[in-house]
Amino acid sequence: MGKINQAPPATCPVDYAFQRIGGKYKGRILWFLGDGVKRYGQIRRSISGITPKMLTQVLRELEDDRLITRTVYYEVPPRVEYTLTETGRALIPSIQMISTWGQAQMQHQGITAMPLEEGEE
């Protein structure tokens, strides 16, 4: 914990933001966490195709950038929960808008979104 960031200095706010939420999975993970606190396994199942290595790596980066918090419960079996920080939560409206845009484009191109299932408990 606690690196804050070692990315190249941002040239502008847009650059700064995309350095933190760019990449293949971060947008989707933040969006999923916008729904509420989630466990590692829940995130893994919601982000289709991600490997445990990548998931852990991306979660640590988001944590280092103070967009999410990680809470460990020392139980058996282990439980680890991830949730948005206030800073992270502040991004959700933007991602919401981007998602709405994406949905419109997908429909316009005749693409049907793959159903996302989550569940059990």
Place this chain on the structure above:
Amino acid sequence: MGKINQAPPATCPVDYAFQRIGGKYKGRILWFLGDGVKRYGQIRRSISGITPKMLTQVLRELEDDRLITRTVYYEVPPRVEYTLTETGRALIPSIQMISTWGQAQMQHQGITAMPLEEGEE
């Protein structure tokens, strides 16, 4: 020209969107074009550090994805203008919000990167 897209099928709207506006420069370029029609050289000078190869490549991808249009004026010297499509323009509010978020975070971290007037204490 006119490939639309050959990216892997999007798993959700957020994924779809980030496949199109992700990468190191696309956000900044779209944001700059939100200001109005721009020439190649103007974009190049506004996106610090980008090489002509990368700029052309990224502009072609944005064009293929119908986010911008490219207009060539056969004059001497040559003039090429880029402008947002309606689809591309629909992204600007999202980028505006992301930029505002980024600006807040940069200030919160004491970063002063842009030649941009600001109030502080």
Place this chain on the structure above:
DNA sequence: CCGTATCCTCTGGGATACTG
């Protein structure tokens, strides 16, 4: 002015196996 053409480096991300 607006790009192409080469060549090259680096790293984001993947495959697979293992552990507290």
Place this chain on the structure above:
DNA sequence: CAGTATCCCAGAGGATACGG
């Protein structure tokens, strides 16, 4: 359950030079 540990590679991005 929630991760680590290795090994590996395609492709994003960079450096440099040239062309209509």
